[in-house]
Amino acid sequence: MGSIENTPEGISSDDVIELTQALVRIDSSNPDFGSTPGPGESVIANFITKWLKHRDIECHWVESTPGRPSVVGIVRGTGGGQSLMLNGHIDTVTCLGYDGDPLSAEIKDGNMYGRGTADMKSGLAASMLALAGAKSKKLKGDVILAAVADEESESKGTEEVLRAGWRADAAIVAEPTEMALINTHKGFALYEVDIHGVAAHGSRADLGIDAVCKAGYFLVELDKHAQEIQHRFGDEKPETGAPNIHVGMIRGGEEIASYPATCSIQIERRTIAGETAETVRLELLEILQRLEATVPNFSFDLRSTFSRAPFHLPRDNDFVQLVSKHANQAMGVKPTIKGETYWTDMALMDEVGIPGLIWGPKGYGLHAKTEWVEVESVRQLASAFVGIVEDFCK
Structure with missing residues (x-):
């Protein structure tokens, strides 16, 4: 496992907005992009590892590709329940050309600004807190966090996590979806x-x-x-x-x-x-x-x-209905269920028999010169994730 020294502050934070800010302030831009390649995922993977260890959560370092680590955290159930994987990528696109400080994580008028605020460190933070919350619930099923490298390029991280044998009965990828449930994509x-x-x-x-x-x-x-x-x-x-x-x-x-x-x-x-x-x-x-x-x-x-293969989960699937119920409770309105034109790591999980959804906050400016996420939507997502974990893995 890599060193976990010299990590930023924020290890003790259990607030989804503070944790998102701590993640955004770490430059984890993908080294495959930019005239000056990004630093990659090692520092943010160290941060996540230390955050998990601080809470005595079992964690595993996956680094089949040198210098491109992913982290798997797991809260094991008592047995006999369904398991849930919360998947989130820890890399971002380049910070070069960003308008202002890409690592500021500044909050203004209800939005948080910075590279990765929407894509997808806010969804990752919600997933981390849902995992930590499961520790005191004595659930029957396992709850797994897959914090993966390289989604913005060739998705080496999710591939390597799956190759290492990690599986679940369902999954959520917390990419920004404007709080719509994405059940199929190209x-x-x-x-x-x-x-x-x-x-x-x-x-x-x-x-x-x-x-x-x-x-x-x-x-x-x-x-x-x-x-x-x-x-x-x-x-x-x-x-x-x-x-x-x-x-x-x-x-x-x-x-x-x-x-x-x-x-x-x-x-x-x-x-x-x-x-x-x-x-x-x-x-x-x-x-x-x-x-x-x-x-x-x-x-x-x-x-x-x-x-990369397309992904599809029927609208009438039980997991779609369960997530929709908790999204409705968190937002106060029934979520939209729809397909999208882009591709996500959900397709890789679907190929190995893990059904799931893409569901994440209201975020904008992905890959653009200004990126932001709506703070309230992040809080709603984090609240719903806790309920989904308890309901699915009970």
Whole structure:
């Protein structure tokens, strides 16, 4: 386990707002981003470990990727009850370019400002306090906190926690959702297509094949395909919205005086329930093979590079109803239940048989130059989490 020395003040705080402020004041920006890479999660993981130890809560350090730790805390039940995992990421996007002090955690007019206030240190704080509150309840089921690294990049943290064997009967990811319950969201799949030409001097049309021009045929067909999948479901749109596809980057050619030998196209496809990276790859392959058969000198390679599955939990699931009940009690109004277009770590848990929801505070300015969270919504979330833990794990 890493050192827990030299951690900031706030270890003794049991107030969700004070704890959020303590977490926000730790720069845990992801080292995968920024012209100057962020420091990563080690310091905030040390803080969380010390916070848990201060309360005599069992904790485990998970660091399969050196320098990218996650922390698992667990309050074990007496046996025979259902277990609940509260998952929250401890990294943020870069602090560079933030308007003002990204680590201030200043409260003004009912909002707390700073990088990570919404995404998602306030939800993490609510989860930590719900775990600590379970210690005195003598619940039958286990309550687990998964404070995970790297969600903003490749989600190494949740992957490593699951690979280490941590499981639960249900989970909540406290990403900011404006207090709506998110029961389904899209996945995504990334691909690279290389369109091949033949390099030659710019004056030798008899020798050269322009890979960039050949790529144009594919781009036109891809645009048609993008329109088709948007209307594939007619008026009966999925809760997440229709699937979508776009080209993120194109690279081709080395110099203006030569025929380009290769044009590389990077594609992102957002997927919905029932789709996989392989079904999407086959759709792209069909387009490319059709062009290969009809366009002279059209040649290609297609590669799948990275993917994450979509997530879905039926609205009538018992866990949805339980969380909705406690959200209603905390907010005084029935929560909205809806799908979203983005992806979260909930999909990784769903893939290993852990059903759950994404539910978190009213937060805004995610990944933007100013980020904030509504303080009252954080308090409501923390209150509801305590009730959910007691009800589900009783």
